[in-house]
Amino acid sequence: MKVAIIGGGAAGFFTAISCKTHNPGAEVVILEKSDKLLAKVKISGGGRCNVSHACFHIPTLVKFYPRGEKQLKKAFGFFNTKDTVKWFEERGVLLKTETDNRMFPVTDNSQTIIDCLLNETRRLGIEIRKRSTVSSIQNGSDSFELMVNREPFIADKVVIATGGSPKLEGFNWLRQLGHRIEPPVPSLFTFNMPQESIRSLMGLVADPVTIRIQGTKLESTGPLLVTHWGMSGPAALRLSAFGARILNDLNYQFKVQINWLGSIKEEEARQLLNELSENIGNRKVTNKNPFQLPSRLWMFLLEKVNIDQQVSWNNLGKKNLNRLLNVLLNDVYQVSGKTTFKEEFVTCGGVSLENVSMRTMESNKCPGLYFAGEVLDIDGVTGGFNFQAAWTTGFIAGKLSSHMN
Known part of the structure; x- marks a missing residue:
């Protein structure tokens, strides 16, 4: 069982960790096109990392998402803010709540979150490949063939966690697999x-x-x-x-x-x-x-x-x-x-939620292909909501992609 996760950001890492946790026997590989991992985590909240938002009532929580409100109600039923706090605490990272309800690590340092995620990938034996550009995905009868740095890479399941794209062309490879793309425009x-x-x-x-x-x-x-x-x-x-x-x-x-x-x-x-x-x-x-x-x-x-x-x-x-x-x-x-500050760029737009099951994060156009994070047409207001959506969709995509159908 081999799972390829495209994207080495918050959603990609959380997907990989969830995948390996739910199926320790699976081979899980993160493919990141740049030489930087968790870049947005590093700069979020002025370098402190706004991990989530202290809103524990799901019907209230979803109101902070201009896109995805209705669909996230389902997803938060599987993994929400309470679960995020517990997940990090179980790994030795305590979170604190500020007066505006934004949540940060008590260290006030985003490196704490990065170290936690990197330590988990090492502990679980997840492979991370930097400078690995995926140029195409071919959907076979029971597996996928990815072209990674012009070399074929075979995987049983694929999770797309590439983040938002400021241009529509950035989604062409996903449109070619049959997905509808909501045109991206800037948010925040x-x-x-x-x-x-x-x-x-x-x-x-x-x-x-x-x-x-x-x-x-x-x-x-x-x-x-x-x-x-x-x-x-x-x-x-x-x-x-x-x-x-x-x-x-x-x-x-x-x-x-x-x-x-x-x-x-x-x-x-x-x-x-x-x-x-x-x-x-x-x-x-x-x-x-x-x-x-x-x-x-x-x-x-x-x-x-x-x-x-x-x-x-x-x-x-x-x-x-x-x-x-x-x-x-x-x-x-x-x-x-x-x-728009390039490093913290958030888009409205991405893969249409009509093409995705929010219970599994699996594409209904391409079985075996999953999505997590900002590549989806989901975005929240400022205050930790976009990271919460990344943890939630990553957890579900990792869990459900970790087993053979």
Whole structure:
């Protein structure tokens, strides 16, 4: 029994380990085209590796996946966040949960996760071949013939764990085997705002804000990060994921509307400002920020609506008050383009989930061929969800590919 796993990333390693664990007699080989293993694991979470997310209720967990929500419900029934925590703990890697529910190794070092996965492959006797490019797969009657570095390689089962591809051509070899490919477009990207002066506040975090994309139903609430390019942080990244196809169709030219007060509505905000004017009316608007906004942001917004920094609250006037309320609740910025960080590239798109059984991860177009990870049309928002999908699909694909039909 020989199983070839194409791809030496998180999903590929987890598949291989699951495969060998469930069938110790199987010969399991990881084929990685580059000379780097677990490259995304290394850089994830700023080098700390965001292993998963502390959401243990499956119906809630699947809501974090713009693509794959319905199908993952089945898959998480076999292996979910609880299982991930237990799996790593049993191998001596303790995870911790941060205030935003992201989970990291207690060492705060992605090398801990890499070492754990490499140690498991060594312990189980899994072969790893780097610089091994698979150029084609031929499906025989009871086996597969892969061309690896122009040499034939025969396997009983094959698992594809090659990750996402930014271009449709990257999936041609899988289309040739009869699979439908959902065209890849970027997910999880920064909103570029080259014409907007708010970029001068780079490094500033406002939390919570509600951000909407004008002309669509897309809306997100959470922390927003102002960057050198424009806007990022969980609130913007979540929108980029759920709106991946819509924003691609708009050619990344659109307007965002921001409520800097999060979920506070106009009536409540107006009442707060009126009370402030009555109680401390003689203080300057620059010295008293009623909504606990970052001071740099407060000053920026006052300047944006031309409110004199020397004016006191009781001299603000109705016109200025309305302008201030409008910029706090309905601030608008033009987005022109995106920035995707190549190393952490996440795609919306890949092998259609209609072609895959989520109970086994086996192709229904090509029996004996399995899929795991981002090669599938599954992607999550930022916060450990993409790794959780990799562990889950890898576990199932490894388990079910490890036995002869």
